[in-house]
Amino acid sequence: MDRRFATSVIFIGFFLLGMVFILWGVLLPDLAQSLAMTEVISGAFFTLISLGSIVGAFLGGKYIQKFDFMSLFASLSLLVALLLVALSSVNHWAWLLLGAFVLGLICSSLFTIGHTMIARLHAERRSTMMGLMDFMFSLGTLAVPFYISALYLLDHDWRWPLRWLAIAIALLAAYAWHVAHQSKKLRPKNTVKPQQSLSYAGVIKQPVFLFLALAALGYGAVEFGNVNWFVSYAQDGRGFSGEDARLVFAFFTAGMAISRLGFSSLLRWFSPHRLMMILASIMAIGTFMIKLAIEPQLMSLGNLLVGLGLGGLFPLILSSAMDIDSDNGPLISGVCVIGSSIGVQLASFGTGFWASFASLTTAFWVIPLGALWLWAMVWGYSRMLKTRANNSTEQCSNKLVENH
Structure with missing residues (x-):
C-alpha cells in the first residue's frame, strides 16, 4: 500500500470525524429547542454515543485484523454519511438517541483503524505522525463553530450542517475505496495471510495498559465533557450569547490543534513521561479557570490551556503504548477508545443528571x-513508563559490559 495515499485518507477522515464529534455539542441548544429535549435527554444522547463507541472499539480492536483496513474504512465512512442524512430528518428525539448509539459504534471502529494504520505505516516517526493525525481531528473541531456560524447566516436550521458534512464524508468514502482498490492491484498475489482475531486479556493484565485505560477515561471525561456542555454552560450559566459562547469555545479547539501540531517537537527537551505531566498540569489548571472565571477573556484563556494540555496528551500516551507492543495495536487503540468513551459517558450524562x-x-x-x-x-502511567525506560537502559548497559 502506498503510504502517502493511505495517510491522506486517514488524515482527511480524522478531520471530518473531528467535525462529527464536536458538532453535537455546538448544536445542542438548537437541537434541544427543536426536539423538546430536557437536560437528561441531552445527557442520554451523549451517553449513547459513548456506549456505541465502547461496543465499536471492543469489536474493532478484536476483529478488524480480519479485514483489509482501507476497504473497511471506506465502507464505514459511507455508513456514517448515510446516518448523518438520516439524523438530519428526524422529528423526535427518540430517533436521535438511536442514531447516537449507531454513530458511536461506527466512528470508534474508524478511530481504531486510523490509529493502527498510522502506527504501522510510520513506525519510525510514530509519535509525530500520530500527533499530526490527531491534529487533523482537532482542526476539524476548530472548524465546527465557524462552519455552523457560516451556514446559519444562510439558514438557521441545525439540519443543514449535518447534510453538508454527510456529502463530504461520502466523497471521502469514494476516495478511500479507490485507494484500497489500487492497493489490491499492486499487491503481489498469494501474499495475503489469514488474520486471527486478537484477545484483550493479555493486554489489560499488564498494569501499564490498565493505567492507560484509566487515563483515557479521564481524558474522555474532560475533553468531551467540555465539548458537549461548554456552549450550553456559557449560555445558560453565564449569560453569554450563542455567538459569544461558540467563539470562547473556539479557543479550546485552537489549543488542541496547536498542541497536537507541536507537542512532538518538545520531545527534544523532555522525556515522554515528563512531557505527559507538564501537559496534564496545564490541562488541570485550565479546567478550574473555566469553572471559576466569569469574564469571557479568562474563560477563553482557560479553554486555551485545556486545549493545549489535552491536545498532545492523547497521541503521546497512545504512541508510548504502541512502542511497548505494536503488534497489539488494534487492542491498545481499542482500550484507549473504550476508556475514553466511558469517561465521555460519565461526564456527559453525569453533568446532565446533576443539572x-x-x-x-x-x-x-x-x-x-x-x-x-x-x-x-x-x-x-508516566511512572511506569519511566521505570520501563530505566530498566531498558540498565539491560543495554549490562549487555555492553558482557560483550566487553
Whole structure:
C-alpha cells in the first residue's frame, strides 16, 4: 500500500470525524429547542454515543485484523454519511438517541483503524505522525463553530450542517475505496495471510495498559465533557450569547490543534513521561479557570490551556503504548477508545443528571473533577513508563559490559 495515499485518507477522515464529534455539542441548544429535549435527554444522547463507541472499539480492536483496513474504512465512512442524512430528518428525539448509539459504534471502529494504520505505516516517526493525525481531528473541531456560524447566516436550521458534512464524508468514502482498490492491484498475489482475531486479556493484565485505560477515561471525561456542555454552560450559566459562547469555545479547539501540531517537537527537551505531566498540569489548571472565571477573556484563556494540555496528551500516551507492543495495536487503540468513551459517558450524562437537580453552573464541576482524575492517572502511567525506560537502559548497559 502506498503510504502517502493511505495517510491522506486517514488524515482527511480524522478531520471530518473531528467535525462529527464536536458538532453535537455546538448544536445542542438548537437541537434541544427543536426536539423538546430536557437536560437528561441531552445527557442520554451523549451517553449513547459513548456506549456505541465502547461496543465499536471492543469489536474493532478484536476483529478488524480480519479485514483489509482501507476497504473497511471506506465502507464505514459511507455508513456514517448515510446516518448523518438520516439524523438530519428526524422529528423526535427518540430517533436521535438511536442514531447516537449507531454513530458511536461506527466512528470508534474508524478511530481504531486510523490509529493502527498510522502506527504501522510510520513506525519510525510514530509519535509525530500520530500527533499530526490527531491534529487533523482537532482542526476539524476548530472548524465546527465557524462552519455552523457560516451556514446559519444562510439558514438557521441545525439540519443543514449535518447534510453538508454527510456529502463530504461520502466523497471521502469514494476516495478511500479507490485507494484500497489500487492497493489490491499492486499487491503481489498469494501474499495475503489469514488474520486471527486478537484477545484483550493479555493486554489489560499488564498494569501499564490498565493505567492507560484509566487515563483515557479521564481524558474522555474532560475533553468531551467540555465539548458537549461548554456552549450550553456559557449560555445558560453565564449569560453569554450563542455567538459569544461558540467563539470562547473556539479557543479550546485552537489549543488542541496547536498542541497536537507541536507537542512532538518538545520531545527534544523532555522525556515522554515528563512531557505527559507538564501537559496534564496545564490541562488541570485550565479546567478550574473555566469553572471559576466569569469574564469571557479568562474563560477563553482557560479553554486555551485545556486545549493545549489535552491536545498532545492523547497521541503521546497512545504512541508510548504502541512502542511497548505494536503488534497489539488494534487492542491498545481499542482500550484507549473504550476508556475514553466511558469517561465521555460519565461526564456527559453525569453533568446532565446533576443539572436536573441543581443548576448547570453547579453541574459543570464534573469537568474539573475529571481533570484531577486524569492528572492522577497520567502520573501513575508516566511512572511506569519511566521505570520501563530505566530498566531498558540498565539491560543495554549490562549487555555492553558482557560483550566487553
